[in-house]
Amino acid sequence: MNKRTRAIDTDTYKLIIATMKTGFEYDGVVYKPNERIVTVLVLEYNLGLRVGDILNLTMESFVKDGSRYRLDIHEQKTGKYRNFTVPVDIYSYIRDYAYENGIHLRARMFPITERAVLKHLK
Template sequence: MKTRVIDIDTYKLILTTIGSGFIYKVNGTDKKFRPNQRVKLALMLEGNLGIRIGDILNLTLKSFRNNGNGVILDIVEAKTEKNRAFTVPMEIYNVIKIYALENGLSDTDNLFPLTERAVQKQLKIVCQYLGLDNVSTHSFRKFYANEIFNNNHQNIELVRTLLQHSTIAITQKYLGVSSKEIEDAISNHVHII
């Protein structure tokens, strides 16, 4: 399965559905998908911070630090072993703090005592219910990349830096920007006076 990028409407639909729950059928039997705030928040963070689901699932409140000007998320990415430190929007941090408080989590408790497989399984049920194909947790990281790209004048270098890709070529592939599209854009931008 090639994981696809989701758009803002699909992002909202998936998260709303996870948060509200639903009844679905398995072999003719009604099953109940209970509202799951943990999975919803984990995917929301992936969509808002652009870090991989494995790194999201390893977060604790201690992963966040106040530097006087805002809140910094300071992690070492599991896949690349690269350090990553960046400002987290205060609105996002407040949601995390409220969630931790409501769930009685200490500074060192994992925010999401879940496995990647458990999140994928929940997401798969929701996507089947909604009739969505080729959506995985990675679709939320791609959503983040696409939103940053489209809302920042198609600045691919910005996206590359935020995702910590080693080359623009990797980011192009990630965004689904082909070499032909790049060549066409260059060819179509001729202004001779």
């Protein structure tokens, strides 16, 4: 069976984020809110990066370029170098996340695996 990846619409994205922020109950099992997974998903959606690339980010990955910030990464899957501007509101969001969680400049922001993210999404 060949599974195809499909893009989700904005309403579905917002529903997923809201559900992950508040927690939910499914089949009698209570799932707690998970801000770490929410942050990974917000970055994936807004930056267009794969989960594996997001999990390798550090605060040093974001480079100040005048009044803007850019992200310099080598994509894990393709090995290609990418350099692009990060919206200021996304940078502020990720900076606040790092500060609130005591994440140092060189430390990985998300010390979890791709499998953990996918498990939470399931």
